[in-house]
Amino acid sequence: MFLEIDSVSFAYPGKNAPWILSEYSLSMEAGERVGIAGPSGRGKSTLLRIIAGLECPLQGSVTLDGRRVASRDIYVAPEDRQVGMVFQDYGLFPHMTVAQNIAYGLFRLRRAERRQQVVTMLELIRMRDLAARYPYEISGGQQQRVAIARALAPNPKLLLLDEPLSNLDATLRADIRAEMCEIMESSRITCLFVSHDLDDLAALCGRIETL
Numbered sequence: 001m002f003l004e005i006d007s008v009s010f011a012y013p014g015k016n017a018p019w020i021l022s023e024y025s026l027s028m029e030a031g032e033r034v035g036i037a038g039p040s041g042r043g044k045s046t047l048l049r050i051i052a053g054l055e056c057p058l059q060g061s062v063t064l065d066g067r068r069v070a071s072r073d074i075y076v077a078p079e080d081r082q083v084g085m086v087f088q089d090y091g092l093f094p095h096m097t098v099a100q101n102i103a104y105g106l107f108r109l110r111r112a113e114r115r116q117q118v119v120t121m122l123e124l125i126r127m128r129d130l131a132a133r134y135p136y137e138i139s140g141g142q143q144q145r146v147a148i149a150r151a152l153a154p155n156p157k158l159l160l161l162d163e164p165l166s167n168l169d170a171t172l173r174a175d176i177r178a179e180m181c182e183i184m185e186s187s188r189i190t191c192l193f194v195s196h197d198l199d200d201l202a203a204l205c206g207r208i209e210t211l
């Protein structure tokens with residue numbers, strides 16, 4: 001298995017804090033696109049944060065590409081997991097241009113390689129001519145594509161997407177679903193989506209699980 005979440009339990013700190021996840025398990029094969037459906041407040045974002053290394057499970061383990069990244073006595077930092085994340089609100093840096101946002105995670109590359117990878121990503125999302133714009137100067141759908149490009153740029157093993165279409169208006173949504181499928185297919189990356197919207201998941205994923 002490429003991703004193995006094994007009996008993960010989690011609660012946020014605090015006295016009498018409720019269990020957000022209770023012995024949750026999920027397995028994914030490399031190249032799969034899996035969707036996790038669940039109503040608001042169920043713990044979908046928390047699950048992604050645990051996989052990305054932004055939270056630590058209290059019990060259980062997470063194994064990625066044969067490497068244990070989280071368990072009782074193991075914690076691998078987010079930057080060492082090779083996991084990309086697209087946040088629900090995209091989380092673009094407002095003071096950076098499109099190109100600078102995409103380059104953000106490429107600090108390990110030399111300058112020329114970094115520049116080349118930014119161009120490759122801009123072409124993938126078909127926004128080469130908008131490289132110098134700031135996030136407030138582009139549409140919601142374009143911001144979403146930049147967030148995907150930023151997450152994909154460092155060549156992660158796994159891409160996590162949190163409610164990727166929820167901030168888009170309904171008329172844009174169908175177009176963007178198709179566009180996203182294209183981007184995912186051409187990058188051939190293993191993707192885990194979470195959403196409360198089953199239609200979005202059905203359009204984007206090969207398999208849907210519930211939380």
Ligand code: ADP
Pocket residue numbers: 012013020038039040041042043044045046047
């Ligand atoms: P979902 O993404 O499915 O809407 P979340 O993972 O965001 O759910 O949240 C699950 C539960 O955890 C919610 O009840 C939420 O209020 C709570 N929660 C989320 N973040 C925190 C936090 N930092 N501290 C305490 N509780 C939190």
Ligand code: MG
Pocket residue numbers: 044045046088162
């Ligand atoms: Mg959420």
